[in-house]
Amino acid sequence: MTFVQVIDCKTSRFEEMNRLMDAWVEKTKGKRTATHSVIGKDRSDASHFIEIVEFPSYEEAMRNSNLPETDRIFHEMVALCDEMPTFTDLDVVRDEQLFSATVRRFFELVATPGELPPLDEVMGEHYHDHNPANEQDVIGMDHVRRDVRVWRDGFDFSFSIEDLIAEGDKVCARWFWKGTHKGEFLGIPATGKEVSMSGTTVFRCGGDGKLVEGWWEYDRLGLMEQLGVFEELER
Known part of the structure; x- marks a missing residue:
C-alpha cells in the first residue's frame, strides 16, 4: 500500500x-x-x-x-x-492518478510479447472479472491468466488507450485493440488476418492501487465477422 x-x-x-x-x-x-x-x-x-x-x-x-x-x-x-x-x-486509501497508472500498466502487460508477465504487479489475487463473453464471472488471478493466454495464443496484439477517466476508486478505459490472427482462437484456425475492435472497461481499484474488479464491453461480434465466422455459417 x-x-x-x-x-x-x-x-x-x-x-x-x-x-x-x-x-x-x-x-x-x-x-x-x-x-x-x-x-x-x-x-x-x-x-x-x-x-x-x-x-x-x-x-x-x-x-x-x-x-x-x-x-x-x-x-x-x-x-x-x-x-x-x-x-x-x-x-493512502485513494489515489486516482495511481489507479490510472495501474490500468495503463495492465494493458501494457497483457499485450507484452513473449512469456506472459506476472500480473500480481497490477491485480489483486481475488480479482473479480465481469465479461459478457464468459458464461460465469471469473474470480481469481489464475482464471484471468488462463483467459489472457487464450487471446495471446490466438493473436499478436496491442492496445491503445483512447480515453482514461478516473473517479473515486474506479477508472474507465476506452481502448482500441488490433491484432494478427496467428493461432487457434475459440476453435477458429489461424487465418493470418489483421483484425481490430474497440471496447470499454471499467475497473475498480483497491487501497493498494491494484485492480480488484473489472467490467468489459467490446465488439466481439465485429471481431468474429472479421475472422470470417459468419461466412462459414452462410455456406
Whole structure:
C-alpha cells in the first residue's frame, strides 16, 4: 500500500534547510526509497512549511528512515527549525492518478510479447472479472491468466488507450485493440488476418492501487465477422 509522510515545520532559515535537503538527495542517490516529494509554504505564515513525501509502502519508508544519511540530516534539520517538527504517517486509501497508472500498466502487460508477465504487479489475487463473453464471472488471478493466454495464443496484439477517466476508486478505459490472427482462437484456425475492435472497461481499484474488479464491453461480434465466422455459417 502506498504510504505518505507529512512533515510540518516552522523555520526562518528555509534556504539553509533547502540546501541541506539537496545535500541529502545527493548523498542518498541509489539508496533512498521515496518516489515523490513536494514542499509547500503557508501563504499566511512565511515561516510555516509542509513537506509531503510518498513511498511505495510503509516498509520502504522505514528502510529510507534507517539510512545513516537520513538520521544525520534529520538532526541537522531539527536544528534549523524554530520548533520541533511534527510527522504524520498516512496509508493512502485513494489515489486516482495511481489507479490510472495501474490500468495503463495492465494493458501494457497483457499485450507484452513473449512469456506472459506476472500480473500480481497490477491485480489483486481475488480479482473479480465481469465479461459478457464468459458464461460465469471469473474470480481469481489464475482464471484471468488462463483467459489472457487464450487471446495471446490466438493473436499478436496491442492496445491503445483512447480515453482514461478516473473517479473515486474506479477508472474507465476506452481502448482500441488490433491484432494478427496467428493461432487457434475459440476453435477458429489461424487465418493470418489483421483484425481490430474497440471496447470499454471499467475497473475498480483497491487501497493498494491494484485492480480488484473489472467490467468489459467490446465488439466481439465485429471481431468474429472479421475472422470470417459468419461466412462459414452462410455456406
